[in-house]
Amino acid sequence: MTDAAQGKSPDNPWPVRSVAMMVKDWIDRLGTVWVEGQIAQLNVRPNSSTAYITLRDPAADMSLQITCPRDLVHNAPVKLAEGTQVIMHGRPSFFVGRGSFSLRVNQIRAVGIGELLARIDRLRKLLDAEGLFDPRLKRPIPFLPNTIGLITGRASAAERDVVSVAEARWPAVRFAVRNTTVQGPTAVAQIVAALRQLDDDAAVDVIVLARGGGSVEDLLPFSDETLCREIAKCSTPVVSAIGHEPDNPLCDLVADVRAATPTDAAKRVVPDAEAEQALVTELRHRSARALRNWVHREQHTLSQLRSRPVLAQPLAALAARSAEVERARATARRDITRLIDAETKGVEHLSARLATLGPAATLARGYAVVQVASGTMPVLRSTADAPAGTRLRIRVADGAVTTVSEGSDSAGSDSEGSNEAH
Known part of the structure; x- marks a missing residue:
C-alpha cells in the first residue's frame, strides 16, 4: 500500500497529526496578503504577548481571526476599537495544536478619512449610474400611516426624539420598533434584517431609519452598498434620518425621503393634529366666507336684473304696445269707415244714375x-x-x-x- 493511497479509504486513514501538518504546509505556501475590514472584536490579554482580533467584512457576514503581537496593537497608528476600519498585512497561519486558522499580522494601518470618503464617492457614482437615486423611483409617504416602522439603536436619543415628537403631533400614532446596533461591524447585517422584517409586515406603512450624529467612521454602515441596495428593494417607503444636517450618508440618497434629523423625520411622517385642526377650521371659515360672498354676488346680480324696466314693470311694454294696437285699430276702423262711406255714396250715385238711365x-x-x-x-x-x-x-x-x-x-x-x- 503506497502513501498515495493512504487516506483514500477507511482501511488506510491519515492520522490527525499528518493531516494537520499537510494543511499547515499548504497554507504556509500562500504567502503574505493585505486585507481590509472592520474590527468586530479585540481581545488583548494582560498576561499574554499575543492579541486576538476578529476582522469582519462590513458588506458580508464573514470574518477572519487575526493574531498579532500585543505591542502592534498598542503602537497602531490609530486607537483600535470595535468598528475601526483597518488594513492589515499578514500571513495565513494554521495552528496544528488546535486545528485553527488565523492571519498572523505584522502591520496595521488605519483607513484614512480621505480614503473612506473617496470610496463612498465611488460607490455613490456607481449607484447613481444604476439609477438608485432616480427621483422617479421615490415612493410617496402616506398622509397618516397606520403603523410606523422604526429602526434605531436601543434606548437611543434618536428613538426618543422620533417617538416623543410623533406622539406629541399625533397621539394615536403606532410604532413597530426594531432596535439594532447602528455602528460597528454587525450594524449592516442587523439593520438589513430589521428592514426586511418591517417591509414584509403589511401593517407597516412607512419605515424610518434613525440614528444620531457621529463621525464618518460611525456612520459608515449607512453608506454600505448592501444596505443601500436593500433600501432600494423595499416596497414600503423608507425615510432616512441619519445624523445631523451636514451628515449625508448614501442611504439618504437611496431612501424615498431624506430627513435632516430624527426629529425632522417624525415631523415629516406624522401630521400635526393641532395644525391639521387649525387648517380644517381655516378652510371652513374660508369656505363659509366664499359661500357668503357668492350668495351676495348672486343677490346683487338678481337685484340688478329685477331693477331693469323689463322686470321692474313687466306690463309697461305690453301697455305701450296695447296703446299702439288700439291706435292702429282706431285708424284702421276710421279708414275703413271712410272707405265704406265713400263706396256707399258711389253705389248710391251709380244707383241713381242707373235708375235714371234704366228702362223702367x-x-x-x-x-x-x-x-x-x-x-x-x-x-x-x-x-x-x-x-x-x-x-x-x-x-x-x-x-x-x-x-x-x-x-x-x-x-x-x-x-x-x-x-x-x-
Whole structure:
C-alpha cells in the first residue's frame, strides 16, 4: 500500500497529526496578503504577548481571526476599537495544536478619512449610474400611516426624539420598533434584517431609519452598498434620518425621503393634529366666507336684473304696445269707415244714375218696348220685322198688352212719332 493511497479509504486513514501538518504546509505556501475590514472584536490579554482580533467584512457576514503581537496593537497608528476600519498585512497561519486558522499580522494601518470618503464617492457614482437615486423611483409617504416602522439603536436619543415628537403631533400614532446596533461591524447585517422584517409586515406603512450624529467612521454602515441596495428593494417607503444636517450618508440618497434629523423625520411622517385642526377650521371659515360672498354676488346680480324696466314693470311694454294696437285699430276702423262711406255714396250715385238711365224710368216717361210675341220674343227694331198679322207684345210702365200688327204705316210724317205710337 503506497502513501498515495493512504487516506483514500477507511482501511488506510491519515492520522490527525499528518493531516494537520499537510494543511499547515499548504497554507504556509500562500504567502503574505493585505486585507481590509472592520474590527468586530479585540481581545488583548494582560498576561499574554499575543492579541486576538476578529476582522469582519462590513458588506458580508464573514470574518477572519487575526493574531498579532500585543505591542502592534498598542503602537497602531490609530486607537483600535470595535468598528475601526483597518488594513492589515499578514500571513495565513494554521495552528496544528488546535486545528485553527488565523492571519498572523505584522502591520496595521488605519483607513484614512480621505480614503473612506473617496470610496463612498465611488460607490455613490456607481449607484447613481444604476439609477438608485432616480427621483422617479421615490415612493410617496402616506398622509397618516397606520403603523410606523422604526429602526434605531436601543434606548437611543434618536428613538426618543422620533417617538416623543410623533406622539406629541399625533397621539394615536403606532410604532413597530426594531432596535439594532447602528455602528460597528454587525450594524449592516442587523439593520438589513430589521428592514426586511418591517417591509414584509403589511401593517407597516412607512419605515424610518434613525440614528444620531457621529463621525464618518460611525456612520459608515449607512453608506454600505448592501444596505443601500436593500433600501432600494423595499416596497414600503423608507425615510432616512441619519445624523445631523451636514451628515449625508448614501442611504439618504437611496431612501424615498431624506430627513435632516430624527426629529425632522417624525415631523415629516406624522401630521400635526393641532395644525391639521387649525387648517380644517381655516378652510371652513374660508369656505363659509366664499359661500357668503357668492350668495351676495348672486343677490346683487338678481337685484340688478329685477331693477331693469323689463322686470321692474313687466306690463309697461305690453301697455305701450296695447296703446299702439288700439291706435292702429282706431285708424284702421276710421279708414275703413271712410272707405265704406265713400263706396256707399258711389253705389248710391251709380244707383241713381242707373235708375235714371234704366228702362223702367224710360217706360215711366211714356215710352214702350214692343216685342214680337213669338219664340224668344225679340225686340221690334224695324217695321219690316212686324208685317200685318204679327202678334206683338207692348210693355209699358205698369204692364204689357198684346196686339196684332196691321202692317207698316207709310203715311206717317215722322219716325219718332211713329215709334212713340207703337
